[in-house]
Amino acid sequence: MICVAIANQKGGVGKTTTAINVVTAFAAAGWRTLLIDLDPQGNASTGLGVHTPDRLRSSYEVLVDEVSLSECAQPTSIPGLDLVPSTVDLSGAEVELVGVEGRVRRLRDAIARERAYDICFIDCPPSLGLLTLNALTAADTLLVPLQCEFFALEGLSQLLQTVDQVQKRFNPDLGILGIVLTMADKRNRLSDMVGDDVRASLGKLVFDVSIPRNVRLSEAPSHGLPALVYDQGCAGSRAYVALTREMMTRLPKRKIAA
């Protein structure tokens, strides 16, 4: 199983939107896919139509009680896609795990025991705390959504420093799958300039496909559906399908069959 963390400590940059739509595209392509909602906000769970009363077991139990992923995963309305939902309990996990040895490796251990999926994605919260550290320690590779706005690059260097520390201390094999520009607006010169700037400084790390600003992408979660199901033909959905294709060419081959 390949494990992809979707992280950026900046809030509202499109992590969850990317997670929901990319997992849907992987599942549609026949991959047995798992999404782990590792954000106490639970937006990925809500966006997939799994509301609070239906969240029977959650990522909190995986981290704090060491319950297995398969016991916490539940099917979604998308064939081939399971979800480990999150609840607000997760916001206490960091404090509850203080002083617990190996707390950074909780998720990694759970994933190492899992055999039922081809690929697993982790939707991270907007911070670089214990939850995101667990995700980076568990992941084979990292996907970074980056919003096309003025301060985009500032936060990125901090994230890349964290990746460096995780590689040194917990997960030497952590790779960077790439950076995807989100909410790109062709009619907005600033958005264009930021895009060019990011590509100039980060080169091949940046995916060719960028995700346009598209109102259908922001409407879909209120219907509990991925945009890919809500409106398959909209520009945002088409971009996420193209991004998924590009991601597939970049995934670490050695892990695909494993």
Ligand SMILES: Nc1ncnc2c1ncn2[C@@H]1O[C@H](COP(=O)(O)OP(=O)(O)OP(=O)(O)O)[C@@H](O)[C@H]1O
């Ligand atoms: N390409 C897009 N076009 C228009 N709206 C978008 C797009 N991507 C995301 N949004 C909207 O922007 C808001 C933030 O997106 P999202 O929740 O995916 O970001 P996030 O990084 O997961 O946020 P958080 O850091 O709070 O978890 C949401 O309301 C979402 O619907």
Ligand SMILES: [Mg+2]
């Ligand atoms: Mg989110």
